Amino acid sequence: MRLSGNVAIINGATRGIGAATAERFCQEGARVLLTDVLDAPGQALAPRLSKGGAQAAYLYLDVADEAAGITNVTEVAMTGYPGTAILEELGEGGDKLAAMGTDGSSGVKRWVLGSVADRVIRHSSGPVLVVRPG
Numbered sequence: 001m002r003l004s005g006n007v008a009i010i011n012g013a014t015r016g017i018g019a020a021t022a023e024r025f026c027q028e029g030a031r032v033l034l035t036d037v038l039d040a041p042g043q044a045l046a047p048r049l050s051k052g053g054a055q056a057a058y059l060y061l062d063v064a065d066e067a068a069g070i071t072n073v074t075e076v077a078m079t080g081y082p083g084t085a086i087l088e089e090l091g092e093g094g095d096k097l098a099a100m101g102t103d104g105s106s107g108v109k110r111w112v113l114g115s116v117a118d119r120v121i122r123h124s125s126g127p128v129l130v131v132r133p134g
Helices: 016-027 040-049 083-090 107-113 116-123
Strands: 008-009 031-036 055-058 098-102 130-131
Touching: 008 016, 016 031, 016 040, 016 055, 016 083, 016 098, 031 040, 040 055, 083 098, 083 116, 098 116, 116 130
Parallel strands: 008 031, 031 055, 098 130
Antiparallel strands: none
């Protein structure tokens, strides 16, 4: 279990890539706090992920609500090749975990277009978790 002893806070965790990431983190041994604005899915997901010794909890959180005390949220827009931009953001310290989704392209499509996830996995100095939604 690669994430045993770690705590992950995943915002937007009730659907899509957020839910897939939360599930994978639980499988890898992390204690996971699911946050979202969608209460019903969050309250249903946490117990489902908490089976088999995994630990997951849900908390309503709207990061756009300054009254909630969330004031240090930063949006970053990058230009250039995505794999290179992600690697530059991660830096060389190896102390950041990159969690990313993939569509699972292979064959000629992957050869022609390349794979952002593959580039990040091969060149990151830190851990990379790749999740295929669905």
